[in-house]
Amino acid sequence: MPFIQIDVTRDGVTKAQKQELILGATQLLKDVLNKDFSLTHVIIREIDSDNWGLAGEQVTEIRKQINKQSNNA
Amino acid sequence: MPFIQIDVTRDGVTKAQKQELILGATQLLKDVLNKDFSLTHVIIREIDSDNWGLAGEQVTEIRKQINKQSNNA
Amino acid sequence: MPFIQIDVTRDGVTKAQKQELILGATQLLKDVLNKDFSLTHVIIREIDSDNWGLAGEQVTEIRKQINKQSNNA
């Protein structure tokens, strides 16, 4: 009966990558807890980087600063 | 104070169907637990079928296989 | 593939009431969106009334005030 929700920023995750996440998470529950494949659900949520904050700042802005630093290096 | 979240795949659920889900879920909490209508919130999340996995596979692919089988029958 | 999460305060919801919620929610998804019974999951979360706030106040306190008013009436 496991249910897994994976939240990532919306960054062009491809359909194939989503499939890898779904299969990998389902396999993990099988390996660790012997959960039946047919009962495991996985949901992937893609969150706009304006809507995700870390350390009090939008991920959008954190990434801009990282890029600027790389360019100046 | 109930809060209900309904996750379904994004399949063209109509506005009227959403209203039926909201009313039905609110009524259910009233019927079973006598919860006040005015305090019940319902959120419907529509998830792309690429982002929902069951039994290790994307719902998009599961449906393709079911359709293929129907066509071959 | 529906997934329904029902959040209520922890108030001695009985096992039979939980079963009614699960069946009712599953039936609702069948009635409105024709979702297959066997694919619908329902999770009930019971939240301590100290951990649920409404209008800026703990439900524990809101209920105390309602009880006091009833007693004074």
Next chain:
Amino acid sequence: MPFIQIDVTRDGVTKAQKQELILGATQLLKDVLNKDFSLTHVIIREIDSDNWGLAGEQVTEIRKQINKQSNNA
């Protein structure tokens, strides 16, 4: 390690408002529980008003009725 999820209706929340929500929520966890800024994540979910119900009705419809009453007043 706090994780905060803020659900609001999709009403044109601006990027600057999102930043205020993220910073404010992170500061709140610092002020009340002394949680380290760098470990707090905030996710803002914007929900279509057709997909949010209160008191058994879609927020879209609740708002229409409020607007009508304002216009008739």
Next chain:
Amino acid sequence: MPFIQIDVTRDGVTKAQKQELILGATQLLKDVLNKDFSLTHVIIREIDSDNWGLAGEQVTEIRKQINKQSNNA
């Protein structure tokens, strides 16, 4: 920035199994999306089997029936 929530029934999952789930999920996000280990959070929710329903029935009851069938076989 990934955030992963794993819902399982409360069945005596050991501390070591939880650690395997946490490490496995974090590794999965690293493998598929190259997400930095230090930014991935994992939360495991254990749900009482009375509070989880599948196909309109409590998992507690589903398991009783499976056990009865095994004993009769």
Next chain:
Amino acid sequence: MPFIQIDVTRDGVTKAQKQELILGATQLLKDVLNKDFSLTHVIIREIDSDNWGLAGEQVTEIRKQINKQSNNA
């Protein structure tokens, strides 16, 4: 209609601290988005430190290592 969920590790958060979190989060939504106090719900989830992972490790273990380092310093 906002709904806010605050996840923290279960570390003896007091009733008064929970009240501060609830009030602060409700005030934040009022300040930033002018959301009506009476419509804002807040739920606080307390997660066992065995069930929360960061960077691939249980918070329980991360804290043990931090404490050991402090003691050795």
